[in-house]
Amino acid sequence: MFIFTLGGAPDMDALLRNRLVTTKAEVLVPADGERYEEAIGRWSEHCVKKAKCVVKVTCADEITKTLSFIRDHRLGFVVRGGGHSTSGSSSIANGIVIDLSLMRGVTVDPALKTIRVEGGALWSDVDTEAAKYNLATVGGTVNHTGVGGLTLGGGYGFLTGKYGLTIDNLLSVDIVLASGDQLTASETQNPDLFWAIRGAGQNFGVVTSFTFRGFDQPNPVYAGTLLFPLDKLPQVLAFINTFHASNDGNQAILWGVSCPPPAHAPLLLTHIFHNGTLEEGTAFFAPLLALEPLANFATMVPYPTLNSLLNHASGFEGRKQFAGSAFKLPLALPLVQTLIDRFLGFVTQFPDTKESLLLFETIPYKEVVKVSNDAMAFSNRGEYYNLAVMIKWKEAERDADVRKFARELVSGAGLAEGVVRQKDGEVNGTNAEGVEGVGMYGNYANTDIPASDIYGNNAKKLEELKQKYDPGNLFDRGTKLVAKPVVPMN
Ligand SMILES: Cc1cc2nc3c(=O)[nH]c(=O)nc-3n(C[C@H](O)[C@H](O)[C@H](O)COP(=O)(O)OP(=O)(O)OC[C@H]3O[C@@H](n4cnc5c(N)ncnc54)[C@H](O)[C@@H]3O)c2cc1C
Structure with missing residues (x-):
């Protein structure tokens, strides 16, 4: 443009x-x-x-x-x-x-169990309104995150284990195209556009409303963070390595390392979730609870509160950079130890980076992989979990160093198998067609990487759809997709 x-x-x-x-x-x-x-x-x-x-x-x-x-x-x-x-x-x-921040309305249809959300809403708007009808949908784990960007890039949440990605529960959108035309896109109306916006939505227009499928969520959930000293890593990892087999989609564990206040000393954090009763939750996580955490904040909370529990660790002050990759279970202790050592090696150098977070997002993928990678633009479906690093810092002069470090840490540089995306961009354990997914969540990536890193084999079709819906590349701020004419077959 x-x-x-x-x-x-x-x-x-x-x-x-x-x-x-x-x-x-x-x-x-x-x-x-x-x-x-x-x-x-x-x-x-x-x-x-x-x-x-x-x-x-x-x-x-x-x-x-x-x-x-x-x-x-x-x-x-x-x-x-x-x-x-x-x-x-x-x-x-x-x-x-x-x-879009003045467009945050949420309307629930309790009979149809659908949730219509304006394009500038936050997940707290959705969780709060849907809960009035004992409903919920798959939304972000930090509720001040926007519905727009999270959904258009895919969307993982605590309910993913049970219901898949946010886009798997998206029924339709209203969108304004580059031409100014206003369309509805769904499986039956403009289905090619609907295919594109589920994963690559930022490149196609301004979504003014999203309609999601809602699910019954009348019960409170068991959730919260357990803090451990780093030397408990072998035992904690032993439990995590049983998770894939033991979970039934109603549990998740976001675990990793940070140096939280007030002491700013390195700690192992496990943020646990069970969609059910206290008895079930404590039974499921009993091996972790038995490790005598330094602090245990896990308790029963209403569903909307669940997605506010990590807000304090995700405040608005300072500079932050996300980078993402993926990992498979079981994870070998030396691999995890190496990642943690590298992470702590960087963040302990600078006092303002100590609240950075290395996070293994162990959210069950069984529902996610039921949908194929060519069913919509989103291409990160595979038998693996997302790995994220979020560096927090204050000094602008370190922007470039932080970005380089975050990227290198999770790109698996020099690491053995276990991290899915390897240094050279190859994805461990997938075939050449990218059937298992690209191994990188687009919403954790920067936009200067090749479109094929995020969209895999879908990149070509997306560029053809750009030609149809945004031939002038007006929407050019997401992962780079350039409108390309379809080459006619002779
Ligand atoms: C604290 C924190 C927690 C997170 N937790 C999760 C999580 O649990 N699950 C998960 O999947 N991701 C999570 N993420 C990643 C998140 O999905 C991305 O950061 C996402 O881009 C945020 O969307 P936003 O609308 O807030 O951002 P913005 O910066 O406003 O938008 C991101 C992109 O989307 C475009 N966009 C936004 N809304 C629209 C719209 N209505 N129409 C067209 N384009 C639009 C913007 O132009 C921009 O290109 C988290 C991020 C943070 C910072």
Whole structure:
């Protein structure tokens, strides 16, 4: 796409305001002070960029109008959902932000058990509203994350073990295309677009509403964090290595290492989840509980509270960078020890990185792999679990070092089998067609990597669909997909 900044055209925001004058959209510019600063704020400070203006839209028509202005003046722009990506894909310097934060409505249809969610909602909005009807869907494990980015990239949550990914429970979307046209996409309406947006949605338009399947969730759940000293790793890992066989989809363990406050000393964390009673939960996790954790915060909580339990470890201050890979169980102790040693070797060098997190997301995949990798754009389905590293830091001068370290740590550089994605990009244990998946969750990756790393064999079809739905590559902020004409067969 053409990117012309607004820098040389000082009357642009007046023109844009004029275009939106009869609407409820708010146009914020630097002169608006605190409200503008708040609007360009992001979960990670390194993604805060000085936009020329932020358009807080309230409906699809305002998005259509803003996009027509953007096309007319050939401007750079981004779409902001919950603002949590660490790739910077929802922020832009000197361009326009289409900000969906005023579009957070959630409507539940208890008879159909569907949940309709506006494009700028957070998962807390969904969890809270659905719970009024004893329903839930597969949403993020930290509830201030945006529904938009998480869903369009795939979506894992505590209910994944039972119901698959967020996109596996997406019934339809309303979307505004680059042309400004407003469409509905589902299995029956514009099914090729629906295929594309489930995994690569950021590249195809602005989703104004998502409709999800809801599931009965009347009961509270057993969940919370157990803290262990690092020397309990062998016993903890022995339990984790039994998890694949023992879980029935109603359990999950997010475990790893961090140096949490107040002591900032390295600790082994296991965040456990059981969708059922206290008796069942404590029985399932009995081997871990018997290891006498230093602290045990696991307790019964209502479902909406579940996804707030990790909020304190995912606050908004400072700079953060995610990188992702995948691992298989059983994991060998030396492999885990090596990863932990490398992680701690980096974060203990700098006081401001101590709250970084190395996380083995052991969320059952049995439901995820029931869907094939070509059923939708999302290509990370395989018999493995996501591995994530989140580095937190403060000094801008270390941005590049942090990014390099995070990427190298989880890329399996120099590691033996166990980590799925190897240094050279090959995926351990899959065939050449990528049948087992790419081994990297797109929502944990930066956007400067090849499309095939995230979309595998689906990249080619996605580029053809870009030609159909966004031939000018207007939506160019996600993993790079360039519109390519379909080559006719002779
Ligand atoms: C603390 C934390 C916890 C997380 N936990 C989970 C988890 O449990 N499960 C999981 O799967 N992932 C998780 N993630 C990763 C998360 O899925 C991504 O960070 C995701 O990009 C966040 O979406 P967002 O809308 O908040 O971000 P944004 O930065 O606003 O958006 C990300 C991308 O999506 C686009 N976008 C957003 N909304 C729309 C829309 N309505 N229409 C079109 N494009 C849109 C943006 O333009 C941008 O390209 C977590 C991330 C963080 C920071």
